[in-house]
Amino acid sequence: MEKLKKILQLPWPDMCSELYWEFERRRRLICFQISNRGTRYEIRGTQKNLKFTFFLQADKQAEYRQILPQAQEILQAAEGICCKQFSIFGRNLDLSAGIDWQRDYLGEHRWDEKERYFPVERNIARIQLGQGADIKVPWELSRFQWALILGQAYWLTGEEKFAQSFTALLNDWIEHNPPYRGINWCSPMEAAIRAANLIWAYHFFSTGDNFISLLELHGRFIYAQPEKWFESSGNHLLANLAGLIYLGIFLGREKWLNFAVKELIRQMDVQVLHDGVDFEASIGYHRLALECFFYPALLCRINHIDLPPHFWEKLKRMFAYVRSYIKPTGQAPQLGDNDSGRLHDFSPILSNDHSYLAALGRLAYVVPSPLETVSQCSYLIHQVQPVVPDKSGNYNIANISSANYPQGGVYIMRSDKAYLMVNCGGNGFYDKGCHAHNDKLSFELNYRGQDFIVDPGSFLYTSQPEERNLFRSTSYHNTVKVDSQEQNRIAAKEMFYLAPDSHPKLIDWQSTDQQDIFCARHDGYARLNDPVIHQRRIVFDKKRSRWEITDTLQGSDIHLLEWYLQLAPEVEITRMGAGQILLTNHGQSLALSTPQPVEIINSFYSPHYGAKIKTQALTWEIKVKLPYSSVFTVEGEK
Numbered sequence: 001m002e003k004l005k006k007i008l009q010l011p012w013p014d015m016c017s018e019l020y021w022e023f024e025r026r027r028r029l030i031c032f033q034i035s036n037r038g039t040r041y042e043i044r045g046t047q048k049n050l051k052f053t054f055f056l057q058a059d060k061q062a063e064y065r066q067i068l069p070q071a072q073e074i075l076q077a078a079e080g081i082c083c084k085q086f087s088i089f090g091r092n093l094d095l096s097a098g099i100d101w102q103r104d105y106l107g108e109h110r111w112d113e114k115e116r117y118f119p120v121e122r123n124i125a126r127i128q129l130g131q132g133a134d135i136k137v138p139w140e141l142s143r144f145q146w147a148l149i150l151g152q153a154y155w156l157t158g159e160e161k162f163a164q165s166f167t168a169l170l171n172d173w174i175e176h177n178p179p180y181r182g183i184n185w186c187s188p189m190e191a192a193i194r195a196a197n198l199i200w201a202y203h204f205f206s207t208g209d210n211f212i213s214l215l216e217l218h219g220r221f222i223y224a225q226p227e228k229w230f231e232s233s234g235n236h237l238l239a240n241l242a243g244l245i246y247l248g249i250f251l252g253r254e255k256w257l258n259f260a261v262k263e264l265i266r267q268m269d270v271q272v273l274h275d276g277v278d279f280e281a282s283i284g285y286h287r288l289a290l291e292c293f294f295y296p297a298l299l300c301r302i303n304h305i306d307l308p309p310h311f312w313e314k315l316k317r318m319f320a321y322v323r324s325y326i327k328p329t330g331q332a333p334q335l336g337d338n339d340s341g342r343l344h345d346f347s348p349i350l351s352n353d354h355s356y357l358a359a360l361g362r363l364a365y366v367v368p369s370p371l372e373t374v375s376q377c378s379y380l381i382h383q384v385q386p387v388v389p390d391k392s393g394n395y396n397i398a399n400i401s402s403a404n405y406p407q408g409g410v411y412i413m414r415s416d417k418a419y420l421m422v423n424c425g426g427n428g429f430y431d432k433g434c435h436a437h438n439d440k441l442s443f444e445l446n447y448r449g450q451d452f453i454v455d456p457g458s459f460l461y462t463s464q465p466e467e468r469n470l471f472r473s474t475s476y477h478n479t480v481k482v483d484s485q486e487q488n489r490i491a492a493k494e495m496f497y498l499a500p501d502s503h504p505k506l507i508d509w510q511s512t513d514q515q516d517i518f519c520a521r522h523d524g525y526a527r528l529n530d531p532v533i534h535q536r537r538i539v540f541d542k543k544r545s546r547w548e549i550t551d552t553l554q555g556s557d558i559h560l561l562e563w564y565l566q567l568a569p570e571v572e573i574t575r576m577g578a579g580q581i582l583l584t585n586h587g588q589s590l591a592l593s594t595p596q597p598v599e600i601i602n603s604f605y606s607p608h609y610g611a612k613i614k615t616q617a618l619t620w621e622i623k624v625k626l627p628y629s630s631v632f633t634v635e636g637e638k
Contacts, residue, residue, distance in 0.1 A: 046212050046213050049250060053302050056204065065156050073348050081150055081169075082162065087350065089106070090350045090608060090611050091610065101142055101172075101176050103138060104135070109132065115182065116181055118180065133462065136461065139183070139184065142184040143197060145342065147170075148200055152204070154205060167205075174214065180221060188226060188236070195215055195246060215250065219243075219253060222244055222247070223255070235280065237267060238288075240260075242296045242343055249303050261300060261307070265311050272293075275317060276316075277410060279428055280435045281335070281427060281428025281436035284435075284458075285435050290322070293318070316361070322357045324403040326358065331354070331451075333444040334455040334457045335423055336437055337436075337472075338609065339609045340609040404511070409425025409504055413518070413538070415545065418446070418542070418636065419444075419446040420540060422442070423441065424505075427488060427502070433497055434496045436472075436488075438498070438524075439478075439479065440502050444478075450586050452571055452583055454605060455566065456603070456604060458606055459604070474486050474487050475619075479536075479563075480553070482553065482559055483528060483532075501523075514541070515541050516540040517537070519538075521533055522534055529557075530556055530559070532553055532555040534552075535551070535553075537549070547634045549633070550630070553628050554626060556626060559626055561621060561623070561630075563632070564617055565617060567603075568615065571584065579598060580594075582637075590635065590637065592618070592634050
């Protein structure tokens with residue numbers, strides 16, 4: 001009823017569109033539930049679209065064997081998969097005794113394969129919240145990302161054991177996941193990612209049509225309930241659309257394809273801001289969104305399905321953002337949530353390395369790179385010609401200048417030695433903070449290729465609510481906390497919501513060859529009895545590799561102010577004085593100077609989903625009458 005009230009308040013054209021979609025969504029789901037009551041996978045008359053063109057080309061296997069940069073890692077991982085040894089979120093699982101596809105192997109929970117858990121939005125309490133269960137574990141195993149590792153190993157060696165292992169694991173999954181029952185049939189997003197990876201596996205192994213009916217069932221499931229809701233369409237919907245485009249082209253289902261292509265174009269306008277930044281206030285989800293736009297768009301192109309020029313132009317801006325935010329190490333900073341989510345993962349090594357996206361951007365918009373310089377994922381589709389040739393583009397991650405993304409609220413200071421990214425963005429996702437953190441005016445700092453000041457990441461979602469809220473809290477980010485309050489209020493049981501308290505606003509951004517200047521404010525503490533505004537100014541001297549950070553707190557009463565800096569786990573701390581700290585990482589050093597004595601506290605860092613590494617943080621505080629300004633500096637040692 002609340003949703004209907006909101007829809008009726010929209011302008012007439014938007015109201016008609018939303019009412020139509022609400023009717024259509026309910027109609028599709030009812031029709032699906034009526035027509036799919038069985039538990040068998042066989043569908044008569046289902047076949048592959050013979051005109052379908054895919055990325056992989058069988059005659060390229062010989063070249064692939066010569067060029068793949070990570071052949072040994074892939075073969076080692078594939079050998080493990082043949083023995084039913086899987087890596088899930090960085091943890092090695094030995095499932096040689098048998099795979100339980102419904103189990104959270106990192107916890108104790110198991111879901112019932114006979115239960116119907118969809119529609120997912122009506123069953124969220126039953127399937128994941130409250131009992132320490134992490135639904136992402138069985139989902140990750142059932143995304144069939146590991147099939148791409150087996151497929152590459154098969155291409156590299158030609159050994160049938162890799163194809164046989166894939167067939168055996170697929171048949172085992174089918175046997176223990178009856179259609180539309182169990183935890184792996186509750187989310188259209190999971191079905192879509194699984195289907196897209198199965199289509200890749202189909203081409204790696206040149207397999208017959210023995211699981212075409214499985215793909216048909218996936219398409220029906222996704223099309224019946226795409227995750228498109230009023231004010232709620234995000235990365236889940238993008239994954240749905242990517243899967244439907246794969247399935248629609250592969251199986252020749254025009255109804256699925258027409259809907260998905262039209263909606264993908266629309267979501268590029270809805271979900272991607274003008275400067276190319278994904279609207280969910282998360283770099284991890286920017287990567288997922290970019291993959292969900294890029295792969296199906298390129299698949300459309302090679303199958304002669306045209307997408308409008310403005311779609312490709314905005315996609316290009318998404319790639320440009322990646323090139324800007326990648327640190328000199330190739331790693332991405334962790335702005336907002338990082339659940340390690342991917343549409344396709346061609347590498348057996350779980351990593352926050354986003355440099356492969358730069359290679360894909362170069363592939364799409366410049367010229368095909370020399371084969372010896374590309375990553376394995378870009379090699380597999382290297383035969384695709386540039387979409388919009390851009391001779392001035394440079395998609396390498398070296399020699400990139402400072403950049404600003406005002407709609408996304410991300411500002412990046414760079415020199416040949418140093419990197420700093422500061423966040424001035426809102427809560428994202430219609431200001432609901434679904435994947436955002438309390439990181440307003442927080443920053444990451446890398447010097448001479450070493451991380452020093454970092455964002456802590458996400459660790460886990462639903463299985464440990466307290467940890468989830470800790471990792472997205474203000475004190476776990478490199479900013480100022482006032483009166484022990486959060487920048488945006490956190491509700492203990494609402495793990496994908498932040499109250500819309502904080503609204504960052506840029507005051508100044510300047511960038512020259514000599515220095516960068518950033519100045520912004522946020523009003524997250526304006527709700528206090530004595531309203532407080534936090535303003536931060538960062539001046540970066542590029543020649544000296546020196547940052548001067550001035551924090552001004554505007555108010556009229558006495559407040560407790562706390563500063564926090566989260567350090568990379570490898571950083572060593574040496575006290576040089578009460579407010580003088582030397583930070584060292586692999587031979588590189590930074591000198592930190594603060595106006596108050598610094599306390600060293602224990603903290604945690606999560607480089608990817610499910611990982612929790614001990615580290616340290618620096619903090620200092622003062623109780624003072626506002627207004628008050630404080631300056632601290634960070635400078636590279638000569």
